Amino acid sequence: MQLDAFRRELDGWLDEHAAELARDASDGDGLDADMAQLAKVKQMTFDAGWMRWGWPQRVGGLGGSPLLRGYLGEALTARDLVEPGTYSMTEVLAPTMIDYARPELAAEMVPRLLRGEEMWCQGFSEPGTGSNLAALSCRAVRADDGWRVTGQKVWTSFAQFAQRCVLLARTGAPDSAHRGITALFVDMDAPGITVRPIETMHGRLEFCEVFFDDVLVPVERMLGEEGQGWSVAMDLLPYERSTSLWHRGAFLQQRLQHLLTDVADDSLSAAELGDVVVQLFALRARSRATQHRLAAGERLGPETSVDKVLLATTEQSLFDLVASAVADDVLTGDDAAGARWRSDYLYSRAATIYGGSAEIQRNVLARRVLDLGPES
Ligand SMILES: Cc1cc2nc3c(=O)[nH]c(=O)nc-3n(C[C@H](O)[C@H](O)[C@H](O)COP(=O)(O)OP(=O)(O)OC[C@H]3O[C@@H](n4cnc5c(N)ncnc54)[C@H](O)[C@@H]3O)c2cc1C
CATH class of the missing domain: 1.10.10 (Arc Repressor Mutant, subunit A)
Known part of the structure; x- marks a missing residue:
């Protein structure tokens, strides 16, 4: 169509x-x-x-x-x-599942995610290993009956609702860096998994600590081959910055419209509003071009960090504008009318962290797109 x-x-x-x-x-x-x-x-x-x-x-x-x-x-x-x-968890996880899972596994699992019968989560970050993902230490050891996984993940969004997890585990030597990582597709009801939700500052139990204690994962649940987990991660992260960012841009557009309806004209600084509108257009234009590259069959890569930097900057500018335009007690009080703005404002602070922090995105752009040399 x-x-x-x-x-x-x-x-x-x-x-x-x-x-x-x-x-x-x-x-x-x-x-x-x-x-x-x-x-x-x-x-x-x-x-x-x-x-x-x-x-x-x-x-x-x-x-x-x-x-x-x-x-x-x-x-x-x-x-x-x-x-x-x-x-957008579907947009983050399903494309890589399709790229790397055995065809029978993808055919069995992806429709469940698309139809909303299941939620999946992304088990990458660990305590002390977020930006420096290649240093992850959650370990999978090969046994007769599959992989045995032991370790901890953190900030795993919606893990308490998830039936499956796309997990990165170390299968090589402890110092094998990105070469010794394998991606596994794990059933969240497997014996040995404990999920503990963490409350965000906007008051939701949105992400979790996830503990793995000798959890059995069948060999057929590998995504790609043993040791190919880094390629899986590098495949997934650009997807996280493409269609899902287009959707987030649509959300920001919708919230801007609400702001213009909710708030009296004289409460808004025309210069700040103009700045937000320009940023939103730049984000949408960039994200639109990324969608078209994806549609043309191009492989997305580190250049999608531009989209993520634009998204984070725009999201925070928009809700900074909200903060300056609405009465103080909307953001600090507990009235129901302000709850949505308060929640959006507080969550916007996470935009420079999730999906790779703003500093890391700029490092990626400097090193892998602009070729400005290694970090000093
Ligand atoms: C709302 C939300 C949802 C999330 N959901 C998930 C999820 O579902 N699955 C998952 O695996 N993870 C998830 N994360 C985790 C997220 O990916 C990490 O928080 C992020 O990658 C940063 O890692 P870190 O928290 O360990 O911080 P650190 O890596 O410890 O970084 C701390 C600070 O140091 C800076 N820094 C680190 N290294 C450098 C460097 N080399 N140069 C310059 N600055 C540097 C960072 O930019 C940051 O400001 C989520 C995070 C948030 C906020």
Whole structure:
């Protein structure tokens, strides 16, 4: 299906099913409610075919350009039907699963994620090993019956809801750096896994510590070959900065519209507002070009760090503008009306950390894109 026709028909379908798709107010507004809403919207859009467009037929998709996925997430976000962080886990994890899993495993698992029957999480960061990912120490040892995993992950988003985890583990010598890492697709209900949620400063149990104690992972659950985990990570991280950032840009656009409706004109500095609008356009233009490169079959790489830097800067500028425009007690008080702005403002501080910190993105650009030499 072509993008124009997809847009038109999807918009019509979303209008027609608006009442069924809407959040159920009785669910409340916490993370549990977000997850229930996400599962409902994914199931409805999958069963109607929309969620299947842009994904290969071999994993339950209907084929077509990835631009169709970009528009679906944009439309759902703009209508406030999904929260972009949870929705976009599919965009972060499924493409690499398709690139690296055994075809039978991808064919079995990806449709479950697309249809909202499952949530997956990304087990990369460890205590002391976030930016310096190649130093990770969670260990997998080969045994007769598969891999035995022991170690700890941290900041694992939505792990308490997840049925599967894309996990990086060290299978080489302790000092083998990026050469000794293997990627595994782990069932989160396997014996030996303990998940402990951590509360963010915006008051949600959004990410977790995950402990692995001699957890058995069958050999068929390797993503790629033994020792190929670094390639898996380098494949996944650009996906994390492509379609999912397009969706986050749509979310920022939607929040800017709300700001303009909620706040009196004279509370907004025209110069600051203009600055935010320009940043948002730059982000959308850059992200759009990335979507088109993805659709043209180009392999995305370190240049997607530009998209992540733009996203983080724009998100923080937008919510700094909110902070300067709304009354002080909206951000510091506990009134219900300000809760959404307060939450968005506090979460925007994480934009320069998740998916690789702002400093690391700039290092990547300096070293791998601009070739400015090694870190001193
Ligand atoms: C909301 C959120 C969700 C997340 N979800 C996940 C998830 O689902 N899965 C997952 O695996 N991880 C997740 N993370 C973790 C995230 O990837 C890491 O926090 C991030 O990579 C930074 O690693 P760190 O926290 O260990 O900080 P550190 O690496 O310790 O960095 C601390 C500070 O030092 C700076 N720094 C470090 N090294 C350098 C350098 N060489 N040059 C210049 N500055 C440097 C960093 O920029 C940062 O400011 C999430 C984080 C957040 C905030």
